[in-house]
Amino acid sequence: MLHYFLKRLISLGLSLVAASVVIFLALEVVPGDPASYMLGLNAQEDTLNALRQELGLNGTILERYVSWAGGLLTGDFGTSYTYRTPVAGMIGDRLWVSLPLALYALILSTLIAFPAGIWAAARRGTAADATVMGVTQLGVAIPNFWFAMLMVLVFAINLRWFSAGGFPGWDAGFFVAMKALTLPAIALALPQASILTRVMRSSLLDTLNEDFIRTARAKGLTKGQALWRHAVRNALIPVLTILGLQFSFLLAGAIIIENVFFLPGLGRLVFQSISARDLIVVESIVMLLVFAVILVNFAVDMAYAWVDPRLRRRR
Amino acid sequence: MSLLAIENLSLSIHGLPILKEVSMGVAPGRILGVIGESGSGKSITAFSVLHLLPNGTDCTGRITLNGNDILSLSERDLCGLRGREVGMVFQEPMTALNPLKTIGAQVAETILIHEKVSKSEAMARAAEALRRAELPQDRFPLSRYPHELSGGQRQRVVIAMAIALKPKLLIADEPTTALDVTTQAQILDLLKRLVAEDGMGLMLISHDLAVVADLADDLVIMKDGEVVESGPAKSLFANMQHPYSKALLEASSHVPLRTGEAVEVPLLEVREVVRDYTGHSHGWWGKTTHFRAVDQVSFSIRKGESLGLVGESGCGKSTLTRAILGLEEVQRGEILFDGLPVFTHHHANAAVRRRMQVVFQDPYGSFNPRWKVGRLVTEPFHLLEEPPRGREREKAIAEALESVGMRAADADKYIHEFSGGQRQRIAIARALIIRPDLIILDEAVSALDVSVRAQVLDLLADLSGRFGLTYLFISHDLSVVRSITDRVLVMKAGRIVEEGPTATVFDHPKDPYTQQLVAAAPVLPADAA
Numbered sequence: 001m002l003h004y005f006l007k008r009l010i011s012l013g014l015s016l017v018a019a020s021v022v023i024f025l026a027l028e029v030v031p032g033d034p035a036s037y038m039l040g041l042n043a044q045e046d047t048l049n050a051l052r053q054e055l056g057l058n059g060t061i062l063e064r065y066v067s068w069a070g071g072l073l074t075g076d077f078g079t080s081y082t083y084r085t086p087v088a089g090m091i092g093d094r095l096w097v098s099l100p101l102a103l104y105a106l107i108l109s110t111l112i113a114f115p116a117g118i119w120a121a122a123r124r125g126t127a128a129d130a131t132v133m134g135v136t137q138l139g140v141a142i143p144n145f146w147f148a149m150l151m152v153l154v155f156a157i158n159l160r161w162f163s164a165g166g167f168p169g170w171d172a173g174f175f176v177a178m179k180a181l182t183l184p185a186i187a188l189a190l191p192q193a194s195i196l197t198r199v200m201r202s203s204l205l206d207t208l209n210e211d212f213i214r215t216a217r218a219k220g221l222t223k224g225q226a227l228w229r230h231a232v233r234n235a236l237i238p239v240l241t242i243l244g245l246q247f248s249f250l251l252a253g254a255i256i257i258e259n260v261f262f263l264p265g266l267g268r269l270v271f272q273s274i275s276a277r278d279l280i281v282v283e284s285i286v287m288l289l290v291f292a293v294i295l296v297n298f299a300v301d302m303a304y305a306w307v308d309p310r311l312r313r314r315r
Numbered sequence: 316m317s318l319l320a321i322e323n324l325s326l327s328i329h330g331l332p333i334l335k336e337v338s339m340g341v342a343p344g345r346i347l348g349v350i351g352e353s354g355s356g357k358s359i360t361a362f363s364v365l366h367l368l369p370n371g372t373d374c375t376g377r378i379t380l381n382g383n384d385i386l387s388l389s390e391r392d393l394c395g396l397r398g399r400e401v402g403m404v405f406q407e408p409m410t411a412l413n414p415l416k417t418i419g420a421q422v423a424e425t426i427l428i429h430e431k432v433s434k435s436e437a438m439a440r441a442a443e444a445l446r447r448a449e450l451p452q453d454r455f456p457l458s459r460y461p462h463e464l465s466g467g468q469r470q471r472v473v474i475a476m477a478i479a480l481k482p483k484l485l486i487a488d489e490p491t492t493a494l495d496v497t498t499q500a501q502i503l504d505l506l507k508r509l510v511a512e513d514g515m516g517l518m519l520i521s522h523d524l525a526v527v528a529d530l531a532d533d534l535v536i537m538k539d540g541e542v543v544e545s546g547p548a549k550s551l552f553a554n555m556q557h558p559y560s561k562a563l564l565e566a567s568s569h570v571p572l573r574t575g576e577a578v579e580v581p582l583l584e585v586r587e588v589v590r591d592y593t594g595h596s597h598g599w600w601g602k603t604t605h606f607r608a609v610d611q612v613s614f615s616i617r618k619g620e621s622l623g624l625v626g627e628s629g630c631g632k633s634t635l636t637r638a639i640l641g642l643e644e645v646q647r648g649e650i651l652f653d654g655l656p657v658f659t660h661h662h663a664n665a666a667v668r669r670r671m672q673v674v675f676q677d678p679y680g681s682f683n684p685r686w687k688v689g690r691l692v693t694e695p696f697h698l699l700e701e702p703p704r705g706r707e708r709e710k711a712i713a714e715a716l717e718s719v720g721m722r723a724a725d726a727d728k729y730i731h732e733f734s735g736g737q738r739q740r741i742a743i744a745r746a747l748i749i750r751p752d753l754i755i756l757d758e759a760v761s762a763l764d765v766s767v768r769a770q771v772l773d774l775l776a777d778l779s780g781r782f783g784l785t786y787l788f789i790s791h792d793l794s795v796v797r798s799i800t801d802r803v804l805v806m807k808a809g810r811i812v813e814e815g816p817t818a819t820v821f822d823h824p825k826d827p828y829t830q831q832l833v834a835a836a837p838v839l840p841a842d843a844a
Contacts, residue, residue, distance in 0.1 A: 125370075211410040217367055218405075219425045219476060220398030222390070229424075230413045308415060309460045 001312040004305055012298045019290040020072070024065050027283060038081060038277045051081065077284040082276040087284045090269065095288075097167055098258075098265040101181050101188070102250035108189035109196055109246065116193070117200025117239075122227055124205060132197065139194025148187035148260040155183060165262035184261045188254055192246045199242045203235040210234070236307050244300035248293040252285075317379075318343045318516040319364060319484055324376035326359065326540075328369055333359055334540045336376070341484060341516035341533075346507070348531030348548065349520045350563070352764040353735075356540035357520045361486045364518070365401055366393050381483055399429045402477025404506075406489035408470035412461040418445070418472045419457025425479040441479065447512075448475035449505060466628075467498035471505070478509055485510065486518045491526065495627040495791055500835035503530055522764060524567045525794070525837035528552060536560045553842045562766060568839055569769035570798045574780035577620035577801060582752060582785050583639065584615040588648035590634050608634040609645070610809035616753070621779065621786040623800035623817060625793060625832065631809040632789050636757055639787070641668050653752070669698035672746035676758035678738035682730040689726030692716065692745040699749060715748040716741070718781075719774060736767035740774065747778070755787045760795060772799055793836040797821055805829045 035051040036043060052058060059067075071077065077087035120132035156164035162183050170177050207213070208231050216226040255267035266285060273281035305311045317340040326334040334356045341347045351357040362368055364378060366385055378385040381400060388396070397403075405411045412421060422441035426432060432440075442452050448471040461469055470490060477485060487506060491499035507530055510517045521527050527534065528548065535545040536559070544557040555561050590609040608631045616622045626632050637643040639650055641663030650657040652667040672695060675681045682691055689712050696702035703711050713723035719740040730738060739759065746754050756775070760768045776799065778784055790796050796803055796817065803820050805813040805828065813826040824830040 211405060211407055212413040214367065215403075215405065215411045215473065215476070216413070216424075218365055218397055218401075218403040220394050220396070220428045221424075222394050225428070230416075233415050234413065310414060310462045 001305065004312055005302070008298055008301050012294055015294045016291060019294065020069055020287060021065070023283060023287055023290065024068060027279065038279055040277075054079070054081070072284075072287060078280045080273075080278055080281050082273070082278045082281075087281050090281065091266070091284060091288060094264060094266045094269045096170060097181075097263055098251055098254065098267065100178075101185055101254060101263070101265060102247060104178070104181055104185035105188035105192065105250050106243070106247050108185055109193040110243065112189065112193035113196035113200055116197040118204060118227070118232065120197070120201045121204035121208065122224070129201075132201070136194035136197045139190050140198075142191075144187050144191050145256045145260055147190055148184065148257055151183050151187060152260070165260070167263050181263075184254070184257050184263060187257050187260075188250055192250070196239065196242055196246070200235065200239050203238045204231055207231040207235040233307060237304060240300055240303050240307070244296050247296050248289070251292050252289045317341065318381055319518070320377070320379045321360065321364070322377040322379075324360070324363060324374065324378060326356075326363060326368075326375075327373045329371040330373075332540065334363075337537070337540070337542055339535045339542065339545060341518050343483065343516050344510065344514045345532045346510060346517045346519055346530055348527030348534045349518060349537060350522070350524055350527055350534065351537035352522055352563075352766065354539070355537040357537050358488050360537070361403075361488050361518060361520055364484075364486060365397050365403060367397075395429070398425050398477075398482070399480050400482050401484045401486060402480075402482040404470070404473050404477050404485065404487040404490045406492050408466050408473055408493060411473050412469055414461055416460075417457060418450075418455070418459050418461065418464070422457075422472065422475050422479055425476050429480060441475070444475040444479040445472065447478065447509065448472070449501075450475065467494055467502065470494065470498075470502055474502075474505065474509070478513065478515075481513050482515065484516045484518065486520070488520045489522065490519070492521070492523070496793065496832055496837075497627065497835040499526070499837070503837075506530075523837065524564060524765070525839045528840050529837050536563065549840075552840050564839070566766040566769040568794070569772065571769075571772045571776035573621075573776040573799070575619055575783060577617045577785075580618050581615040582618045582620075582653055583787070584651040585635075585639065586613050586649050586651070588612045588635070588638060588645045588650060590631075590638060590643070590645045607809050609638065611648070612806075612809070612811055613648075614804055614811060614814065616785055616787060618752070619779070619783055619785055620802065621788060621800045623796035623803035624787060624789045624806060625791065625796050625803060626806035627791060630806045632806060633757070635806075636673070636755055636787075636789060639755065640671060640673060665698065669695070669749055670751050671753045671755065672749070672751040673755040673757060674739070674742045674746050674759040676761050678735045678742060678762060681742060682738065684730055686730075687726065688716070688728055688730065688733075688741055691730065692726070692741060692748050694745060695749045711748055715744040718747060718778065719744045734767075736763055736771060739763060739767075739771055743771075743774065743778070747782070750782065751784075753785045753787065755789065757789045758791070759788075761790060761792060768795070775799060793821065793832065805832065 035048050039048060039051060075088050077091065079085065080087050080090060083090065116132055116136075120129045123129045152164050155161045163180060167180050168176055204227075208227065213226050213230055216230045217223070221229065252266055252270065254265060255271050257263075258265040258267045259271075270282065270285050273285070319341040321337060321339050324334055324337045325332070337356070337360055339347065339349070339360075349357045349360065359368070363374060364380065364385065366388070368374075374386055376386070380396065383392075383396065385393070412418070419438055419441050422444050423434070423437040426437040426440050427434070438457060442457060445455065445457070446452065450468060450471050455464070455468070461472070464472065485506070490506065491502050494502060503526065506517060506519070509515065519527060519531060531548045533546065534548045534551045536543050536557070538559050544551065544555065544560045555564060588609055589607065589611060592606045592608055610631075612631075612635060614622075624632055624635070634643070638645050639657065641657045644658055644661060652670065655664060655667050657664055657667050692712055692715050693702075693708065702708070712726050716723055716725055721737065721740055721744065725741075730741070733741065742759070760771050763771060772795070775786065779786060786799070788796060788800050800817045802815065803817045804811050805820065805826065807828045813820055813824065813829045820829060821833055824833050
């Protein structure tokens with residue numbers, strides 16, 4: 001197990017280094033000068049030079065990479081060109097909205113999908129199964145911003161249970177902040193939950209056809225016991241894979257939902273920085289997201305090993 | 316009084332009749348052998364005793380187990396019977412166990428489901444059940460996972476699970492079909508011992524007459540969902556009445572008539588071949604272990620000869636086959652085909668390669684399901700420099716199919732339209748189409764029913780006479796090898812331990828391993844008729 005853990009950890013480190021090189025080179029090899037791209041066509045030569053200096057475009061490619069990567073390691077992500085504030089601070093503030101939102105949505109999606117998927121699989125071919133399949137089909141098909149607007153209309157405007165948008169900050173208290181994240185989290189979770197339910201169902205149906213389920217039934221287990229004791233854990237591997245992919249997506253992919261609910265999250269920051277051609281911010285966020293994805297993959301790998309003893313080798 | 320009585324059981328699934336008026340019985344301490352080919356309904360009969368049947372099943376008749384009328388019991392009562400009164404052992408030990416649970420937990424579960432005992436007591440009894448199944452705790456602790464065990468060991472775990480509560484009836488559905496001969500003999504001995512010790516009744520299901528003949532007190536022969544013949548094993552074997560039983564017996568010991576003579580010219584020469592694989596390393600800086608799959612193997616096949624290669628799984632047969640076919644390079648030694656090397660400059664020698672073909676075991680997995688038969692059988696054409704086109708190609712396809720007893724019109728069909736035996740004929744047609752000199756038959760008849768197997772063996776014998784083919788016949792089934800080969804090689808742990816004329820080797824084995832193999836192979840009673 002330790003061997004597996006260390007191996008994954010080394011692979012995690014190597015992936016991070018490789019990702020940072022790729023992101024750095026991407027900006028290096030794209031044709032044109034990043035400084036003139038950021039400032040537009042009518043920029044003055046001395047402004048361009050100043051920006052080049054700031055972007056660290058002067059010096060050899062290796063020097064530039066080392067100073068950029070070194071900055072990342074020490075938490076110095078540079079200064080945003082448009083906002084004139086340290087990028088690290090900007091990202092930090094946004095992360096405190098996006099990360100809890102993503103986790104919240106992920107937990108909701110899991111809480112919906114696991115029972116729904118298991119329930120449908122256990123009742124394969126019945127009306128219950130057909131209903132779950134129908135509802136999840138809708139959940140996958142309908143865009144999440146439409147859910148979001150519908151929920152604002154019902155729960156914020158008509159019922160007045162929630163505010164229609166905005167984020168009061170964590171200083172306002174944990175529950176107040178969580179309440180503000182609730183509608184967005186539901187809107188994000190519903191399509192994800194629909195996908196996850198279907199994955200859970202089909203994976204479980206495959207597992208229920210396995211020989212060892214028949215063995216369990218021959219031992220005297222009821223259908224339900226065989227399902228809970230033998231099938232569910234065996235069905236988890238594909239579900240964990242999808243769960244990992246969904247978390248990475250939720251972290252950065254919430255742009256539209258953040259806009260609907262006026263949330264100051266990472267998605268909006270990316271959107272704004274791209275519009276403002278603020279490459280320093282974009283580059284840092286991309287690096288951060290890549291880091292998050294790699295970290296999530298690491299967590300998923302660990303979860304695989306927790307589920308499946310065949311992956312924990314003896315040594 | 317009978318322990319299990321099945322009376323006039325008829326069964327249909329979604330209206331499709333599967334069993335017709337099946338009757339049989341098992342008495343305590345006796346072994347009932349149920350024999351039949353695939354689709355005869357023998358497994359579904361076994362599952363109906365546990366009432367573990369697919370949805371849409373309709374049963375009439377009577378199944379009485381120890382006084383309980385199975386067909387009228389509620390699901391709850393059935394769950395109480397399964398595992399406690401009836402234990403079951405399945406065909407495929409590799410998939411019959413939950414890969415995520417320890418063997419101890421899986422055996423203990425049988426006990427925990429039926430009795431109110433503490434977990435530690437259940438574990439202690441699981442250890443005892445595993446010990447009785449010959450998996451002692453000092454070598455196979457309860458904390459082992461299934462993937463850490465071999466096929467035979469896994470089957471012992473399944474048996475331990477089935478006998479943990481000392482059930483009155485044990486049902487074993489092809490318990491040894493997936494195992495090697497020596498392992499098969501051990502598992503059959505174990506079952507026999509447990510039956511005697513516990514006074515259980517055993518219902519032993521098999522397609523293999525010889526396996527059942529050694530063990531069973533009573534026999535039932537099934538065909539197409541019906542019992543065709545039944546009775547005490549001894550008298551039944553000596554005096555078979557039904558034409559199907561007779562045909563089955565004939566097919567089991569069938570020896571194809573072979574024509575054609577081998578000439579004293581070697582076609583394939585294998586000289587001191589060595590193939591190593593890199594194993595796991597011990598830690599990051601530790602030494603990497605090597606696994607020698609093929610170790611200093613030398614032999615030759617004469618033109619027109621049929622050579623057998625026997626050995627258990629993992630002995631290096633497949634690696635050797637791949638090396639001969641030029642699919643894998645060897646580290647040492649050389650392989651010559653008609654004097655030419657199989658490998659030249661790290662590439663398979665095309666001139667040699669087109670003169671050998673192979674037929675694999677699985678008639679289901681070895682064809683692309685989206686291609687028509689015509690395209691499937693012409694696959695080897697890519698080995699030719701100028702493959703036939705147009706009318707010539709059609710003619711080649713028709714000839715190949717007709718030579719294996721299929722029709723030329725079959726070329727326009729898809730592979731799923733054919734049975735297992737027909738598919739294996741098509742596989743042979745695919746091998747024949749470029750008129751090779753050598754055909755390697757890698758367990759080519761192992762997946763077939765005995766009667767189909769007899770037909771395919773006849774076909775192979777006929778083809779070798781007609782086309783002067785040379786065969787390398789790889790199998791774990793000694794009776795098949797005996798019936799179709801002139802000479803045989805016995806392989807163990809990468810080495811050839813014995814070699815000689817087939818009859819001599821099997822009748823007077825010299826090497827201890829060959830002796831063990833021959834002794835383990837199940838045989839039909841001598842007075843069978």
